[in-house]
Amino acid sequence: MVERAGWCRKKSPGFVEYGLMVLLLLLLLGAIVTLGVFYSIALRDSSLKSDICTTPSCVIAAARILENMDQSRNPCENFYQYACGGWLRHHVIPETNSRYSVFDILRDELEVILKGVLEDSTSQHRPAVEKAKTLYRSCMNQSVIEKRDSEPLLSVLKMVGGWPVAMDKWNETMGLKWELERQLAVLNSQFNRRVLIDLFIWNDDQNSSRHVIYIDQPTLGMPSREYYFQEDNNHKVRKAYLEFMTSVATMLRKDQNLSKESAMVREEMAEVLELETHLANATVPQEKRHDVTALYHRMDLMELQERFGLKGFSV
Numbered sequence: 227m228v229e230r231a232g233w234c235r236k237k238s239p240g241f242v243e244y245g246l247m248v249l250l251l252l253l254l255l256g257a258i259v260t261l262g263v264f265y266s267i268a269l270r271d272s273s274l275k276s277d278i279c280t281t282p283s284c285v286i287a288a289a290r291i292l293e294n295m296d297q298s299r300n301p302c303e304n305f306y307q308y309a310c311g312g313w314l315r316h317h318v319i320p321e322t323n324s325r326y327s328v329f330d331i332l333r334d335e336l337e338v339i340l341k342g343v344l345e346d347s348t349s350q351h352r353p354a355v356e357k358a359k360t361l362y363r364s365c366m367n368q369s370v371i372e373k374r375d376s377e378p379l380l381s382v383l384k385m386v387g388g389w390p391v392a393m394d395k396w397n398e399t400m401g402l403k404w405e406l407e408r409q410l411a412v413l414n415s416q417f418n419r420r421v422l423i424d425l426f427i428w429n430d431d432q433n434s435s436r437h438v439i440y441i442d443q444p445t446l447g448m449p450s451r452e453y454y455f456q457e458d459n460n461h462k463v464r465k466a467y468l469e470f471m472t473s474v475a476t477m478l479r480k481d482q483n484l485s486k487e488s489a490m491v492r493e494e495m496a497e498v499l500e501l502e503t504h505l506a507n508a509t510v511p512q513e514k515r516h517d518v519t520a521l522y523h524r525m526d527l528m529e530l531q532e533r534f535g536l537k538g539f540s541v
């Protein structure tokens with residue numbers, strides 16, 4: 227028995243044992259490799275998970291993007307429909323708007339928040355906010371606005387040199403001491419209205435550590451220069467604009483108990499529109515103003531004075 231066992235141990239068991247051991251080692255290696263692979267996948271998954279923002283605002287933002295897409299469309303065929311199809315399906319342009327976008331929605335939401343802040347009379351805010359609240363209240367106080375009627379406008383007109391069409395004898399009274407540059411300065415500095423020339427102080431485009439006076443073309447009464455001479459629908463807008471000017475002047479004359487003089491008012495307002503049309507024609511179209519460096523012509527006050535002859539700019 228012993229001898230057999232000894233034989234056995236020496237011969238075939240040794241061979242089998244060896245084979246089994248190699249097999250076991252291979253299996254162990256396989257197990258370790260598999261475990262390693264699983265582990266690394268698990269690790270990658272968890273790190274991926276921590277890269278994804280799952281806060282409520284992220285989830286809402288992601289949902290909004292998905293909602294505004296139309297994933298049933300093939301982006302290679304119609305990318306616009308794929309990217310914006312959901313938006314087009316869910317939104318209608320309101321009658322009061324000419325467009326409707328995320329920014330319009332944000333602005334509406336912001337206005338609701340601002341309204342809450344401005345109408346909140348329970349808490350005391352910083353002085354600037356308190357001023358805004360006072361201004362807001364004065365704009366909303368309709369009874370007082372109705373009672374004051376055109377009186378605030380008339381006193382402003384007096385400050386800026388009067389409006390000849392809404393006055394009698396402007397030539398003999400205010401006209402005597404009227405000075406273009408002075409009125410432009412008053413309008414700009416006290417009412418933030420830049421007529422005829424746009425003039426403001428801002429950081430120098432080519433050296434932000436110093437401030438310079440900018441002089442630019444003015445914005446016009448109507449939204450852009452095309453309104454003044456292009457045909458098609460603008461013709462209707464021009465007519466309404468003239469009508470508006472005429473009715474404001476007529477109302478102001480009436481409030482001051484002046485005679486109606488509709489023919490004179492109409493004629494003067496037509497002249498105003500004509501002057502504004504010339505100004506509009508002299509302005510550079512918006513599409514030619516994209517290159518900021520082309521608009522930059524720095525000069526000193528002396529040169530400005532020589533080229534434009536403005537009063538009050540002399541050094």
Ligand SMILES: *[C@@H]1O[C@H](CO)[C@@H](O)[C@H](O)[C@H]1NC(C)=O
Pocket residue numbers: 363367370
């Ligand atoms: C409007 O203003 C008047 C006078 O300042 C004030 O007495 C009145 O309470 C105001 N009304 C509102 C609704 O704020």
Ligand SMILES: *[C@@H]1O[C@H](CO)[C@@H](O)[C@H](O)[C@H]1NC(C)=O
Pocket residue numbers: 397
């Ligand atoms: C005011 O004076 C200007 C220039 O002298 C003149 O053209 C205009 O007709 C006068 N207007 C009135 C209403 O007298």
Ligand SMILES: *[C@@H]1O[C@H](CO)[C@@H](O)[C@H](O)[C@H]1NC(C)=O
Pocket residue numbers: 433434435436
């Ligand atoms: C920019 O303006 C400041 C202040 O006038 C001046 O000190 C500085 O030299 C200017 N820099 C250049 C590059 O002109």
Ligand SMILES: *[C@@H]1O[C@H](CO)[C@@H](O)[C@H](O)[C@H]1NC(C)=O
Pocket residue numbers: 481482483
């Ligand atoms: C205009 O007449 C009315 C009524 O006679 C009067 O109450 C008002 O004060 C007058 N306005 C001016 C600006 O003279």
Ligand SMILES: *[C@@H]1O[C@H](CO)[C@@H](O)[C@H](O)[C@H]1NC(C)=O
Pocket residue numbers: 455503504507
């Ligand atoms: C605008 O100005 C140009 C050039 O001075 C002139 O030819 C054109 O007739 C003007 N157009 C209008 C509508 O005034």
